[in-house]
Amino acid sequence: NERSGSLRTVNHAIEQGRDIFAVPGDITSSMNMGTNKLLREGAKPVFNAMDVLEEYAERFPDLLDIDKIETTLKTEAQRSKSAPKKAQPFEKPIVSQKISDKARLVCDAFNKEIMQADELILSTGLSAVEFMSAMTELELLGVIEPLAGKNYKIITQIG
Known part of the structure; x- marks a missing residue:
């Protein structure tokens, strides 16, 4: 659907010169028409x-x-x-690699292993755009992992 929120977001990203990635879908399913159209128009395919x-x-x-x-x-x-482990107390990873100030602010805001985006935005005082930029940086570095329901997990130590 040309009016879908996802396609509008993609159009804004294209206008801003951003990279577009898409996961190929079943070509026989109408649910994947938008994604497959993006791939046909030059989006980079993502398999992992x-x-x-x-x-x-x-x-x-x-x-x-x-x-x-x-x-x-x-x-x-x-x-x-491996076998399941006992729950261990949360220890915030130490991020020592060069990252942006906003990304560091988000890392510092984690006070438990999994937090909701809204909690982090409130805690940091960042705008939604600044927050998403910082989260993208942290995800690319392997520091955080996005989860369902706008949750994020801090997963690794950089050093």
Whole structure:
């Protein structure tokens, strides 16, 4: 649907010169027409997180170390396959890598492992645009992980 909020967001992103990524969908389903149209019009196809990271690794070599990220992803996958662990108290990761002031502000606002976007925005005082920019930076660096329901999980230590 040309009037969908998602397509309007994409159109705004295109106007701003932003990169557009899309996950290919079933070509026989009308639910995927918009996504598949974006791909036909030049959006970059995404099959996994590494597709996005590799796109930015060349542009931001000081921020993204693909080998380190792949190692971290493999380690996390192995950990998740192991036996469940006892719940441990939340320890905020230390972010020592060069990140923007706004991204650092968001990191400092985490007072538990999983927080809602609204909590973080209120805590930081950032505008929604500033907040999303900081969250995108942190997600690309592997510091946070978006979850369902506008929740975010702080997941790794950078150093």
